[in-house]
Amino acid sequence: MxxxxxxxxxxxxxxxxxxxxxxxxxxxxxxxxxxxxxxxxxxxxxxxxxxxxxxxxxxxxxxxxxxxxxxxxxVSGKGVVYSSAVVRQRPEKGGDYNISLIDLEEGPRLMSRVVDVDPEEVAIGMQVSAHVGMINDKPAVLFYNKEQGDKEW
Amino acid sequence: MSLRGETAVVGVGLTEFGGLPGHSHMEIMAKAIDKAITDAGIHKDEIDGIFSANFVEMLTPLTVAEYLGINPTYMDGTNTGGSVFVNSMQSAAAALSLGLCNVALICYGSNSATGPFTHPPAMHTVEDVYRPRNPITPYALAANRHMHEFGTTKEQLAEVAVSARAWAQLNPAATMRDPLSVEDVVNARMIVDPLGKFDCCLISDGGAAMIMVRKDRAQDFPKKPVYMLGVGSRTDHNLISCMPDLTTTAAKEAAAAAFAMAGVSPADIDVVELYDAFTINTILFLEDMGFCEKGEGGAFVSNGNIAPGGSLPVNTNGGGLSCVHPGMYGMFLMIEAVQQLRGECGERQVDNAKLAACNGSGGFLASQVSAIFGTQETL
Known part of the structure; x- marks a missing residue:
């Protein structure tokens, strides 16, 4: 042994x-x-x-x-909001933020945040596009309701 | 072979609910086990099957065996989240039926209200970075989608909380018994929109335990046996982003399997106990189990229809919303079903209850385990 x-x-x-x-x-x-x-x-x-x-x-x-x-x-980066929620948070901790589920044009669904509109304004069915940004000091896929340039993936 | 009617619950035990300061989860569990053993009129050494899981330790069945000083022939520590005890009940029924054990103990205890806050073991997932405030956000996402597709309103969600509170007011053991109105619920502080404070379950200390045996011995105990007539277990995701359809849970298939095994339909059911971690749950499960059509859950729970005096008694102890919610509630809803079928529920007793339907939910609407229980005459 x-x-x-x-x-x-x-x-x-x-x-x-x-x-x-x-x-x-x-x-x-x-x-x-x-x-x-x-x-x-x-x-x-x-x-x-x-x-x-x-x-x-x-x-x-x-x-x-x-x-x-x-x-x-x-990926094309194009997606549609499948569902959305507003996480309430005290302003001193960073304030309210949006959590959404996004259906990508290619099929898969992912969790993300739509970051260029007020959290309450993110609506199911909204057209969004993906960009890689930083969140909580980590790179992450984020979504914008308006086109942010024409970056290709 | 079918498991229909092959096993019965012959003992149940519940601790006090709310705050049990200075007690470990095992000590709270032991209080419940002691009560279940007393209820069944057995000695602890007769237990030879242990089914237990929680969020704070990995080897729970070993802890329980050691604590009780027994050497079981069958142990199951499967963890499917809050549904697990209904899932355990299925495993216990199978193990008992195959003779792998003779007296099964299913048990849970938690000090989640007063004990040190313990996170479940971390999973590294693609969702972490967004800080989704689990477990609330997945249910908020489901609620919002349900509102979008079917026109369900916040007021209808609130009806679930108000009905649960009305039942809790009839249950001396329930934690929250003050009057609650739809306006109170709708106007409460938002936690994760569209879910406010009263759309979310309690955080309690509490323990629960249940003893099961094969049908051939079911009459040998002091209390009226309650038979397991049907059970079904399904899951379709773990992360909320992987749930195929946020408005339809795997309870649709789980309940269909449970009803098929039991040979009964939703119309035959006298009392329903569902895992109401959030108000949307009750609506989803009533639809998925077939008590109403998909999309009609909001209307179904309105106007006191699931409250005392309504057409379908749902969550008669007050549920996780108003009675007790110590992290994993699946155990408590089964025990309420058993006590209703025994006729032990005092002011909240459903008249002549013979058939009860349960649904435990685990993870974020992921694991769904449905069960049908019945009295002797339903065999």
Whole structure:
């Protein structure tokens, strides 16, 4: 039986590195890839090479057909507000803000905020477009009711 | 084989509700277990199946077994959120029926009102960055969509809270018993629009426990047995952005399965107990379970229709909105159903109640578990 020392923490990095080699996991998983793209100012989602449907949030398997062949694609950034809510917050904490669910033109729905109109004015059915901005010090996909330039994704 | 009528609830226990300061969640759970054991007239060593989950620890069934000093043959710590105890009841019925255990204990305790605030383990998701103020926002999104599609009004949402309060006024154990009007609810401070303070459930301390056995032993206990006639469990998302349709929950399929197993329909039901974490829940589940058509829930709950004296008694203990809500409410709604079918509910007792329908909801409208319970004569 293998004798392990009391504290094996110092072995963890070596073991992880070896496992990554064996499993060919040099590239990060889809969630981290999505976030790395956002940090570069790029909003990309996945599309299934087998069934053609788009996938969000980022996954290793297509939740439509089960295929593991997913590729990263650019999106139009166009969407429609599916539902919306106003989170009430004291002004000293930053004030009220909007939380919306947005249906992308490509199909997937995501949570976001519509940031260029008053939180109460965000309406179901409103046309919005996506831009990568910063929120709570992290890059995030945000939506605008009015066009904000003609950035391509 | 069908699980219809194969098992029965023979013991239930509830703690006091509200604030139980200085008690751990396990101690609150133990109070409820003690009451359920007494109710069933059994010794703790007869328990050989444990079904328990909560938000504050991972290995709950082990804690319960250790605390009680027993060595069970079957344990289940599945966590599906607030629906879990109805889900556990399905697992218990299956395990009992297969002889994997003989006396099943389903139990929960929480000190969420007075204890140290404990977050559930963090999930890293694509929603985190937007700070959606879970769990309220997902329900606000569902309510807003329901209002948009079907013309449901804030006043109709308020009717749910007002009806729950009217039932709570008949229940001495309920936490909130002051009068409440539609105007009070509509004019209350907004939390996440369109949901205001009274559209949201309580935060309580409280515990609940239930003992189940196979039907062949169901008559051997002091109280009238209440039989499990049907159960159905479904889920269609976890994150609210992944819910296919915010106006239709998986309770539609879960309830259809439960009613099919029980061989009864919504029209046969005498009393309904639903997980009302927020006022929109009651409307959604009444529609999805078939008590009214999709989109007509707002009208259905109006004019006192689900309040005392209405056509359909719903959430007769006062619900999570006015009776008790210690984080995961699914246990409490089943026990109210059992007590109604035993005829133990005093002023709030529904006359001649023989069939009860329950629906537990877990996550953000995600896991839905429906169950039908009946008295001996419904077997």
């Amino acid at each position: 293998l004798e392990l020392p009391d504290h094996t923490e110092h072995l963890k990095d070596d073991i992880l590195a070896e496992q990554q080699n064996n499993n060919n996991l040099e590239t990060p998983g889809p969630l981290q890839t999505f976030e790395e793209n956002l940090a570069k100012g790029e909003f990309r989602i996945q599309q299934c090479k087998d069934c053609g449907q788009h996938v969000f949030y980022p996954r290793l398997l297509c939740h439509h057909c089960g295929s593991n062949a997913l590729k990263w694609v650019a």
